[in-house]
Amino acid sequence: QQQVKQSPQSLIVQKGGISIINCAYENTAFDYFPWYQQFPGKGPALLIAIRPDVSEKKEGRFTISFNKSAKQFSLHIMDSQPGDSATYFCAASKISNTGKLIFGQGTTLQVKP
């Protein structure tokens, strides 16, 4: 019940295309869903996050779509750029709990010029 499943494991997109990464969770008590971006040799950096009281959140080219009934959320990267090439992790936690993040397995995104 603590798992967060992420797909696909890897993704190749052409420059200017849309990158879509999906995550599914089991624990309905989760109420905070962030996405992290990690470049090689660096720690994860918070990209965007959503709470379950909204179905979509947009920040620049990055959008989170959230489907509470399906227990799924996804990251959309519009107009993907080579600089977006990185590993992306979804995560989930219970705000009222200790803040412990449960991470997905990660998606390696390659944006081809």
Added chain:
Amino acid sequence: EAGVAQSPRYKIIEKRQSVAFWCNPISGHATLYWYQQILGQGPKLLIQFQNNGVVDDSQLPKDRFSAERLKGVDSTLKIQPAKLEDSAVYLCASSLLLQNEQYFGPGTRLTVT
């Protein structure tokens, strides 16, 4: 504002040796986390501190791992004795008290031979 600092960045040791990692969180961040990230996987929480106290250490292998956070600021994570399966990146993160946004350091890459 300075980010989370970690040292060393890289460490190679033989199995059964001991090793220690150091973390300095963002100034004013009361909560500090240690994560283990095995190659190809998402980070997994090992231990969480709130000020000086341990909030969650349920996934810390206590027979070989230990951590402390003296004076509620810097923290050290120790492994003694190390096993081959401890090869991973050890990430430190911090957050403001009762806030969900966690900020990660660059990590320490440990190789156990």
